[in-house]
Amino acid sequence: MEEQHPELSRQVTEILHKRKTPEKLWKETKKTWDIALPAIITAVTQFSLELVTSAFAGHLGDAELAAVSVVQNVIDGFVYGVMLGMGSALETLCGQAVGAGQVGMLGIYLQRSWIITIVTALFLTPIYLFASPMLKLLHQNRDISNLAGKFALWVIPQLFAYALNFPVQKFFQSQSKVWMMTILSIASLALHVLLNWVLVTKLGHGLLGAAMAGNITWFLLDISQIIYAISGCFPDAWNGFSWLAFKSLTNFVKLSLASAIMLCLELWYFTAVILMVGGLKDAAVAIDAISICMNLQLWTMMIAVGFNASVSVRVSNELGAGKPNAAKFSIIVNVLTSGILGIVFAAIIIGTKSKFPLLFTDKAQVIKKTSKLGYVLAATIFLNSIQLVLNGVAVGGGWQFSVALLNIVCYYAIGLPFGAVLGYKFNLGVQGIWWAMLGGSFLQTVILLVIISRTNWHKEAVEADDRVRTWGGATAPTDLPQPQETT
Template structure:
């Protein structure tokens, strides 16, 4: 018993060493966007609405796809680190830069034609025009994401995460200062806000790249190589699976918001859902930290051919995140009538939001488990399987049930959220069953094969003893 307790403590410390700074980094980088919205809000209602739509719909779309494409590195880099084959990491990252860069180029027309696209979705012409201008100015941020995510996964796989947190913190302070100077004092308006956002994201990349080439990764980074252009097909396949898996989850919540907007009295219904989603987002940051941590731990241990250690990492990460989620759920249930008051003074909106408190608590608890299990899937390389599970649970169960409960049974936002929750619950149960029925020895063998084949033959180094 003492041995198990000691082992659990050591694994918990290892998990928190990764999850803690990842949580902080996610919060700090998300705050960059919040600061931009805050300064835009002081320019006027039109500017606030335009930037909110630009960030929530257009930039969120590009951000999600590129984050998903970059997540392929969590599988390959993590397993290569576990196998001690650090020389592969730089090649993997450069391949991911190529793939993400091309993806950003493909997504550029979405930024260029934001205005007519929003008008097709029956958005206000004034808002669409301003949002279109902002997204065109913000195109450099799209390519900043393409460079940022592969760098982050490269660092995470080697548990070099505190530097990312420090960089994000410093850049956030610079971001606030630059917005104050150029948007508020010098009066450059939305153009200034977009340019400051571009500068801030590229400052993050510049600082991370300087850290990369400063000699801290003598094995993993040996400079640029043409080998990055070879054997891209398998890498693209895994990147696409990762992107589809992640985007299906992000678009699920977007679809819920759109459905709620079709209800009668949409201002109140959308307002109530939006308040709840804000609380859910901040709670989700913790689970995403454990998502990254368990992805790194599982991929490292499978790459090192330690299947029992991989399974133990899953148990510790899931149980820790679930415990934190339980605490958050209790807080929400107890304070469900008070939490809306941080966002609104309108009695009707407070009342409608309070009704959703029970569902918010349950959603926060489920979302303390589900993202961690998704991290296990990324670490083990199950992205394609989880993508199919997401399609079935979210789009064939959750959304149709939400439509029936919300529109047919007249339960409004409450009914739509119930449908969403059923889909999330079903997905979580399936992932729990798959995870705990997994034959981890087989997964370790697959990891070895993945390093050899999916990464491409070019990285395999000759054996110094045999010359082969």
């Protein structure tokens, strides 16, 4: 029939394809939210652990609150990004292994990542040990630096808790089994509040009590997640500890470093912007205004982080399964869903631009300055809703090194220099600096969209196949699925 009536056959195929599209869209949307929703809740609850610590420290005094804030924003902020990045290689490798049907490799990958993140934690430990003199070199207040140095020493165990936490979370996410992780995170937040109340408020242990509460919370969270991972709930993925974890570490380290560099360049960009704002004439008011906006931006980013995790898992799974068209469809669904939510949040900011600053301050100058940033904040929120999803695509496809280079060009070669020119040369102040920052982010987003639209996804599926074969060690399969067209 196809040979006799090619046009009729083509029309029938198109009709069937159109009928299947709504069903495909619903299924992909459901898969997206199955991963994104618990990932969002987990991100919010774990982010809230630091807020709880700050809240209890604030009741101890201004100096204690300042010390905790410095450690959280300067030291932990740097270390957290590095550790999260070093653990993010698992998103690529575990996701593609699951798609290829080689779930037995996940346990080996998890152990390799633990080795790398623990060693990384050892290298980062001196930052905590010498926090006080480092802060003084950065011209921070001497008394606050001394107090922050003590607090940094007390929270060193949390550094190693990060090393265990991020890899095991990627292990869960790659298999789309994340609700238990979310429940454990919520329980940890409740426990953290209770521990702070007991150790800081009732027993009066001050900052030491706050540090102890954080250490206990993080390690109980890690222990509960690890028990869940190795207790038999993942019989195909976890086959016990193995010496194979020490094989192929070089390639694993390369991908982990690329992930860490990519993520840290993103985080340091915002830090650099704040430092740049600090040099303006009205620095105090400008920093207050941009801090308010960045806090709101950070909360909305938690939503986008969920879709970042979702698209990373879906793309890596489908590439590993040899289904490039399914990977492309997943990208479209995740970008559209996150983008729509970004539009909603941006509209809320614009509609309340003269009101939302009142949630944070009652100072007239700060309220006025923050209100003027309403439009650029709304634009940033929308752009982040797209950009973070595209970064998730890069992780799912294993493009971390390329995106790291792109970040250097867009952020540090273009965004920051233009920010300095607009902010200082043309006297546009904090608005000029932020518009330039947004320009760098916009350029990166456009380039990523072009790259993704022109990517040969069949080739990506073949490379995913090769990656699973090459890095699988002795567990590597001999017969993996080949890239195939899906309709």
